[in-house]
Amino acid sequence: MRLTKFSHSCVRLEQDGSVLVIDPGTFSEVEEALAGAAAVLITHEHPDHIDVDRVVAVLAGNRSVSLWAPQGVADAVAAGLGDAAGDRIHAVAGSEQFSAAGFEVRTFGGQHALIHPLIPVIANVGFLVGGAVYHPGDSLIVPDGIAVGTLLVPVHAPWSKLAEVVDFVASVRAPRAFQIHDALLNETGLGLVEGHVTRLGSRYGTSFRHLGVGEGVDV
Template sequence: MLLTKYSHSCVRIEQGGSVLVIDPGTFSEVEEALAGAGVVLVTHEHPDHIAVDRVVAVLQANPGIELWSPRGVVDTVGAALGGGAAHRLHAVSGGEEFTVAGFAVRTFGGQHALIHALIPMIANVGFLIDGSVYHPGDSLIVPDGIDVGTLLVPVHAPWSKLAEVVDFVTSVRAPRAFQIHDGLLNETGLGMVEGHLTRLGARYGTDFRHLATRESVEV
């Protein structure tokens, strides 16, 4: 599989002529990432993970694209698309398995990480692609019973701290890991966080490295 990193939490995965995109949000190059895609996976409803207006415009222009996400996203996108789109929109929660466009997908978790007790909790689903690439969305849920090959690490968020991110990486123990959810960090902050993840992850067999926007890697 060829994985391409876009800004913040958006990634594009290509295999055998099929294209799957995860979390095309407002900080990301939505239209570029979705070019030629057949599948869109959205972990949760926050705008930095789905730019609703822009994603809807792409879905309207490309009637072959299907979307899989928690119910709240499906309802919002469905209302914007109007009637006749239900067959393209699929609500998922944690603990499900499905195959779409040749990709085997498993879901984990089901709940967004706590931001604050005064902020309502929403659904969040982590996606495992072809038993190898794991995108957790806005959570640090460790997938059970799985040897993850490539871990996408939310390196910074209003809901996390560095210790939790390090524990996530060292618990999953994937052989390779790349950063996501990095849109709120400047170069100095990102370098500091990634330095810790590189050094501490290596102790547990994880090769963590930075992917630049639009950089691709075989996984």
């Protein structure tokens, strides 16, 4: 499976000629990431994880693309598409399994990490794709009962702190890890956070490395 990193939390997965994209949001290169895609997975409704207008435009122009997302996101995309939605917009929650464009997908969690007690908690679904790549969205939910091959690590967010990020990496113990949710950090901050994740994650068997925008790797 080929993984390509786009800005912030957007990644593109390619295997056997099929393309699946996770979280094409407002900080990301939506149209480039979705070029040729057959499936889109959305972890939650925040704009940095789905640019609704641009995703709807892509799906309206290509009726072979299907989307899986929490109920609220699925409803918003379906409303934007109108009659063009058909039966290709799917609502998902945690603890489900489905096939998307030939990729086997499992879901974990169910809610967004707490930002502040005064801010309502929304739905968030983590996706394990092909039994290998885990994208947690805006959560640090450790998938149970499986061995993750490649972990996508939200390295910085208003809802997290470094200790929690390191504990997440140590708990999952994936052999490989790459960063997501990195658009809010400048080069100095990113280097500091990733340095800690690299050094401490290695104690638990995880090899972490930074992927540049547009950089791909086989996983």
